[in-house]
Amino acid sequence: MNFFIEYNQGKTFLHSSIYKREVMNLSCRDCGQEIGEHEAHCYRCGHVVSSEYVQDPKPAQELVENDLEMEQSYVGKKHHYYRRKWDQLENRAIKTSWNWASFFLGPIWLGYRKMYRYLGFLAGIYLWLDLLLYFIDITYSIFYFPILWVLKVCITLLYGLFGNYFYLQHTKRQLTKGKRRNNNQEKMDIWSKKKGRTNWITAITSFMGFVIFYLVSQDVLIPPNAINIVSVQNGSYKSYPSATIGNGFHRFFGSPHWENQETELPYEIVRFTGVADRDGEVVSVIIDIGITGDSYIDQMIVVDGEVLDQFEREHLLGTIFAD
Structure with missing residues (x-):
C-alpha cells in the first residue's frame, strides 16, 4: 500500500489504500474540548495539559503496522485472503469482488464471521419479499414460487458479489469500536480475538435463529392455510x-x-x-x-x-x- 501524512487543524491523519486513520487527536480529559497541538491548557475549562499528555505522534509506519496487526488479529487466519480482496476494491466504483462462501452459505457464513447486523438485514429482506408478494396477491398465484425463487437467487448473487465489501465495512466498524473501548494494545488484542475471528457455534446458532425468525414471522404475518x-x-x-x-x-x-x-x-x-x-x-x-x-x-x-x-x-x- 501507499501511505502519506496529512496535517490539518492540529490533527494528524494516516492515509492508506483502504483506511483513513487518525494518528493523534488531543482533547481535554475533563470536558472533552479539542486542544491544539501546542496548547498547555484547555481554554474552555482551564484544565492544564500534562507533559505526558502532549506527545509527538507515533511514526506513520508504526501506526500502519499496529492497524494491520489489529486487523489480522480480528479477522484470523484468512486475513491474507480478505486483505487481498479489500485491496482490490480500492479503485472500483462498484465495490464488488466474488466470495463463494457468502454466495453458497449466506446466513451460515454471516454467523460464522459474526456479522449479525447483515444477518438481520438478510432475514428482513426475505420476509419483506414474502409480504410484498402476499399483499400484491401473488402468494396464491401459480407464479408465486418461480418469482420468489428468482428474487432470492438475485439476493444470493448480491451477497456473493458484495460479501467481501460487507465484511470490510463490518471489520472497520468493529475495530473503531474496539479502539474506543480499549486503551492499550494488549486489551485490544484480547478484544479483537473475542469479538472477531470465526466460530462454528455462532454460525449454527445464527442460522437456526435466522430460520426460526423467518418461519415464525411468516406464520404470524401470512395466513397459515396459504x-x-x-x-x-x-x-x-x-x-x-x-x-x-x-x-x-x-x-x-x-x-x-x-x-x-x-x-x-x-x-x-x-x-x-x-x-x-x-x-x-x-x-x-x-x-x-x-x-x-x-x-x-x-x-x-x-x-x-x-x-x-x-x-x-x-x-x-x-x-x-x-x-
Whole structure:
C-alpha cells in the first residue's frame, strides 16, 4: 500500500489504500474540548495539559503496522485472503469482488464471521419479499414460487458479489469500536480475538435463529392455510393428470381469485372464483375444491348462481382441461 501524512487543524491523519486513520487527536480529559497541538491548557475549562499528555505522534509506519496487526488479529487466519480482496476494491466504483462462501452459505457464513447486523438485514429482506408478494396477491398465484425463487437467487448473487465489501465495512466498524473501548494494545488484542475471528457455534446458532425468525414471522404475518391454495394450484385432478389445476383455471377463466374456506368437513376446502364467457355473456363461476390427502375433488361448482350437478361438473372440467 501507499501511505502519506496529512496535517490539518492540529490533527494528524494516516492515509492508506483502504483506511483513513487518525494518528493523534488531543482533547481535554475533563470536558472533552479539542486542544491544539501546542496548547498547555484547555481554554474552555482551564484544565492544564500534562507533559505526558502532549506527545509527538507515533511514526506513520508504526501506526500502519499496529492497524494491520489489529486487523489480522480480528479477522484470523484468512486475513491474507480478505486483505487481498479489500485491496482490490480500492479503485472500483462498484465495490464488488466474488466470495463463494457468502454466495453458497449466506446466513451460515454471516454467523460464522459474526456479522449479525447483515444477518438481520438478510432475514428482513426475505420476509419483506414474502409480504410484498402476499399483499400484491401473488402468494396464491401459480407464479408465486418461480418469482420468489428468482428474487432470492438475485439476493444470493448480491451477497456473493458484495460479501467481501460487507465484511470490510463490518471489520472497520468493529475495530473503531474496539479502539474506543480499549486503551492499550494488549486489551485490544484480547478484544479483537473475542469479538472477531470465526466460530462454528455462532454460525449454527445464527442460522437456526435466522430460520426460526423467518418461519415464525411468516406464520404470524401470512395466513397459515396459504399452503393449501398453492397445493391445489400445483395439483391435478385424477381424470386430468397432465395439467395442473392452477394452469387450467387461469387459462380458462378471467379475474381468477383463490381463498381458503372454513369448513366442518374432515378435509380442507379451497375456493376458486372467476368469470367465463357463456354464449356471449360473462358469468361468474365458483368452484370449491376439497383436499383429501394427496388428491383433489370438485366439492361444488356454481355458475351464475346455479349449482351444477355431477354430469354438468364433469362436462365443465372436461372443457377446461380438454387441451
